[in-house]
Amino acid sequence: MKIKNSRKKAKKILSVVLIICWVCLIGYTGIYVYNNFLQPKKNQQQIPGGSTLTHQVDETEVTEEKKNSYKVPNPLFPRFLSIPNLKISNARVVQLGLIKNTNQLDSPISIHDAGWYMKSALPGNSKGALLIDGHNGGPTKGGIFENLGNLSKGSDIIVERGDGQKITYEVKDVREMTVDEINDENNKFGMSTMLDSFEPSKEGLNIITCVGDWDYSKNTFNKRVMLRAVRKS
Numbered sequence: 001m002k003i004k005n006s007r008k009k010a011k012k013i014l015s016v017v018l019i020i021c022w023v024c025l026i027g028y029t030g031i032y033v034y035n036n037f038l039q040p041k042k043n044q045q046q047i048p049g050g051s052t053l054t055h056q057v058d059e060t061e062v063t064e065e066k067k068n069s070y071k072v073p074n075p076l077f078p079r080f081l082s083i084p085n086l087k088i089s090n091a092r093v094v095q096l097g098l099i100k101n102t103n104q105l106d107s108p109i110s111i112h113d114a115g116w117y118m119k120s121a122l123p124g125n126s127k128g129a130l131l132i133d134g135h136n137g138g139p140t141k142g143g144i145f146e147n148l149g150n151l152s153k154g155s156d157i158i159v160e161r162g163d164g165q166k167i168t169y170e171v172k173d174v175r176e177m178t179v180d181e182i183n184d185e186n187n188k189f190g191m192s193t194m195l196d197s198f199e200p201s202k203e204g205l206n207i208i209t210c211v212g213d214w215d216y217s218k219n220t221f222n223k224r225v226m227l228r229a230v231r232k233s
Contacts, residue, residue, distance in 0.1 A: 058110045059138040067092060075163035078123050078130065081114045082158040086147050090160070093132070105208070111135040111143035114207075120195050121203065123159045123167045129197045129204030129228075130159070136209045136221075145209035149176055149225040157205060157229050169205040169229035172198045176211060176225050179218070189226060198228035205229045 070092050072079045080090040096106045096115040108115040113134065120131035135143030155171045175189060182190040197204025205228075212223030 057138045059141045062112045072162040076122050077162050078116050078159045079162045080160040085155045086151060088144060091144050105133055107133055107135060111138040114144055123161055126203045128195055129206045131194050132207045134209055136211055148209050148227060149211060168232045170232040171227060171229045173228040176223055178223055182224050197230060199230045203231040
């Protein structure tokens with residue numbers, strides 16, 4: 001009797017252990033599925049159409065206090081950008097490079113900031129052109145260059161350097177093109193010439209922003225506005 005009771009007791013214990021293990025396995029599987037497939041991804045913003053940006057953008061308005069306290073690491077770097085006809089006044093200009101492992105120009109985190117490509121010309125340098133980019137908008141708000149394509153020829157663009165010097169540029173050309181068109185090396189208005197001045201004898205300022213429809217296959221908008229200006233004063 002003692003041997004039989006011991007065997008029955010052992011079977012009951014084994015059954016309980018197996019049930020506990022099974023419950024734990026189900027719980028772990030549920031947590032794994034939620035964390036990896038169901039939980040909303042952090043640090044990503046939804047854009048119209050339901051896709052996601054490859055990096056986080058900030059739609060928070062930039063206060064005058066933040067603008068006034070903004071500094072650049074070099075007095076010759078562009079600090080502020082103003083376009084009176086678009087009601088852009090002293091937008092911060094941040095320094096940008098290329099996205100890691102690509103040849104694509106990076107963009108500012110804030111949709112209200114402009115970005116200066118650090119390997120392009122300095123304002124007041126008199127050679128080549130500054131290259132500036134920025135967002136046309138975020139998931140719910142318009143960005144700094146939302147209306148860039150509407151800027152007319154002859155409009156002024158003012159760049160203020162870190163040392164306070166202001167340089168005015170006059171818009172000479174504004175056009176909208178597809179991504180394929182701007183990447184065509186034979187297109188004199190494409191990306192291959194965006195580090196060159198529109199008028200070689202004058203210092204240039206070139207601006208690019210995304211527009212059009214979202215291309216899910218390329219994870220970007222399908223068109224760009226390309227603006228070219230030259231130094232006025």
